[in-house]
Amino acid sequence: MNKNSWIKWVGLAAVVITLFLIPVFIKSPYWMGVFTLMGVYIIVAESFRYIVTTGEYSFAHVPVMGMGGYASALLAMKLGLSFWLALPLAVLATAIISILIYYPCLRTTGTFFFFASFAFGEVMRLCWVRFTNPFGGVGGLRDIPRPDAIDIPGLPTVEFTLLSHTSYYYLILVFMLFSLLVMYLLEGSRLGAIADAIKESKVLASFVGIRVWRYEMIIFVIASAFATLGGSLYAHYMTLLVPNEFYWGLGIYVCVWAVVGGTGHFAGPIVGTIVFGLIRELLRPFPQLVPLIYGLILAATLAFLPQGLISLPERISPWIKKGLAKIKER
């Protein structure tokens, strides 16, 4: 193992350990809530980027996330299932729904894929508004049950009530690390190479024997499954689901986090989500200024760092080297 990758692994381990230790140092429930939601958004933004690896930008991603939330909330509320059973069932159900959404969209590419996916996602979202019976209309679903306590004999019971902020943080942290790991491994696998080929050119990819349609579908369904996971965790964390949460507002934000962070790199969306999330929290006293700052950062990033914030160290390092060389000369 060369030195470089060794440093990388140690750094990664340090980051993970820090994440697990955060609740020890930060006691405020407010900040725990902030980090918990950030975990959900990282899952969503990263799975959005997983779609982008095929070169398509999907606007149906956030409605799919919402569908996951609705599916698991309805399973838990109407059928009385436990969260631990409702979650996998919701992921399965929404994977099937996402096939229905992306099936027509795949006839289009590029910008028009973007618009078509928006259209189908929006139709789905408006269904939640219109059909009050299962979905609760504009007011949405209330009193979604929190996950049941984990009670393993011999260990202390882990509860997920409204007061147990720390345990929910750990729950989401575990799911987040799991999703990131799976997506990272998938990207390094044959499927990732195929996605790369499709991104470069669909026609060329089909000439070397890649079934473009099938692989795009597989990637979209996997990404949708992770979005669903995020949506389900979100629903049971907030215990409240409103259709307007999954409006194009959040869709644009997810797109912005991923693109400003940098879709070319695996860590890009994570960086984007954290940077924008922290800006929002730090500017909490001036909420009306937040979009302005977002807009300025976004414009500056697109103009000067087309590869996203993640490419900042790369872009700065030649300057730093130059500066160091000058200092040495003196």
Place this chain on the structure above:
Amino acid sequence: MFLNGTMIGSRLALFATGLTLVYGIMLIINFAHGEFYMLSAFAVFFFVEKLGLNYFVSLVLAMIVVGLVAIAAERIFFKPMRGQHIPSFIMSCGLAFMFQVVAVLAFGIKDKSIDTVFPGVITILGASVSVERLMVSLISAILIVGFYIFLLRSRSGRAMRAVMQNPEAAALQGVSINQVCSLGMGIGAALAAAAGGLLAPIFIFNPWIGPALTWEGFIVVCLGGKTSLPGTLLAAFILGYIKSFVTTLVDPVAALMCGAAILGIILTLRPQGLLGHE
């Protein structure tokens, strides 16, 4: 109901013409287009209520101001983004955020409205019709016809059409792409501003009305065939009537659903739109 459809259609036509123009010339997706509509409504509000100017003077002033703002935005933000769809979309989202903040800081978050300019109701063929809606449709029609005459007859209009067909060939013929882009953006925004100013006395407005309208504009543009201006007009009126009828007969949410479904269906079954070509 029919007149309502005409009014919604003419608003969409004015609005989406600008969107088509900008897409056709610069190949960018301008998500901030709805903000021009919103800013213009506030500008008219400001001129009429605060400065006490005549409504028509305010309308023209609002169109000029918003057009200049749009040209400035084009110069600063969109110039490096030409031809790149997704980055330009994200950039214009950022721009939309900024415009919204400006409107919030300047005018507050409350819903605003302007007193009606054309009060009264007249009866045509036995149906009672509000003068206001009739006048809005009429003025929109005049503006659109004026814009078409400009596009077909004037030198700048010809340059614009040339750039829409083939930018490189146009540049070889001595058309300044930068000038045409600025002009197109300015005129497009001014048309959106006209829509905003005309509809300000009818609908209430707040700093967040922009994006919803932009999406409707995208539906119209895609339905009409992306770069086809006649297609945009046709699509605007089709969508206007569908919305008006579905809203009255079923409910507003179903109308929104229809719009989104039309967008999805047209893009998957006939990607070139109604009057577009490959």
